[in-house]
Amino acid sequence: MIDIKELKTRYSEIKKNIADRYMNVDLDKIIQDQDRRAELLLEVENLRARRNENASKMKGKMDPETRARLIAEGKALKEELAGKEAEFSAVDALFQAEARTIPNYAHPKAPVGKEDKDSLAVKFHGEIPHFSFKPKDHVQLGESLDVLDFDSGAKVAGQKFYYIKNQLVILQMALERYAMDIVLKHGFTPFITPDIAKEEILQGIGFNPRGEESNIYTIEGTGTCLVGTAEITLGGYYQNTILDKSQLPIRMTGLSHCFRREAGGAGQYSKGLYRVHQFSKLEMFIYCLPEESDKFHEEILSIEEEIFSGLGLAYRVVDTATGDLGAPAYRKFDIEAWMPGRGEAGEYGEVTSTSNCTDYQARSLNIRYRDDDGKIRFVHMLNGTAVALSRAIVAIMENYQNEDGTIRVPQALVPYTGFDLITKK
């Protein structure tokens, strides 16, 4: 969440930001509740002070009459306090919930706009491949090579689940290791994270685990959820911690399964592996000093580019429009790889996403550092995809297909796969 002390001091900025993001947040109502909360808090604290004063009068010996009088006073205070406290906690809970809906500030350079097409392509890399035949999409390719099985996935687990089979299993593992090696080269500490996290962690990261449109699977009766990304578990790692300044930056990379409900996510653009309920992903995460987060955002992006250019894929980098940022993100860059099987004649499809969330998540999760002046400040937190295996596989299968339906393995992966062609077994 943002700093609630700024609701008034940065009022017009926050208001504009909400508008730029096309969000429906009533700032004035929230400020009203904030004022009401402050009023009640003051009353509660005054009552508590009187209660404490009354109690401390009763420490020593005294005549029974005085004692009886003080106890009666204490009882009255106690009752009054209970009422006020109930009133306060109701308003407080309301205010806290409302305050959490206020999005993070946006980077001044983030393009303002409502949706996808308002995002700005800031860089193009590589040649879009030309085929002397009509390229197939990855679903056709995968099923005819017997390396992808959506029918059995649907039968056993439901719609949008799948089995990966045969050589594609090895390709996925190769990709995983290929990306891991690149990320490790840049000084990240590797993790395999839990695939489950507590609801409070999800909320702190900025996910809403409940409600109709939630993308999160909750596990009934446990207070936990299946994670949608290792961003959640890497970001929760230092919850309630005061880090030493010398520890920063902390670079972590985590491999996890990712689970997403994707309610209503069907359609041409979500075909096959592109949008599924479960996939594996290697995620990068950085905790850093506030003044360094822009720099590290660029660093994450450049590692992502290294991974995808190394695979020989054509891609573009997109500076995401404010309306598409997601509440915690201050700025977000996506890499979109060219996917020949997407749409009518191929299209770019998102393969990575990196966000600078500044102190927004750190404030909710209470992750701070001790600065040189002894003051304790919130860290900045950034995340970025190293490789989302399912999406990368879509791009590789479609870009590296041959006319006979076989698929070449990108050069960079051959040392990891041990073969250079995927054929029907």
Next chain:
RNA sequence: GGAGAGAUGUCCGAGUGGUCGAAGGAGGCAGACUCGAAAUCUGUUGUAGUACAUUCGUAUUACCGAGGGUUCGAAUCCCUCUCUCUCCGCCA
């Protein structure tokens, strides 16, 4: 899954319902001693709010794993939960 023990400040560790934001030690910081260091001595040392002052501040509230409860008053008593440790069971 069963039985037991435990959770206190940066760390270790004490704590009879009121004099406990919390003994004592270690560590950190400042100072004395020293050419300098070690040792020694002295002082100091949590976090988050709120109200005034907004210059050092003053007052006050909350926090002893989390959440409830009892009480005029809870680190201390009661309940629930979480986590850690030991033993048993089960298992990759």
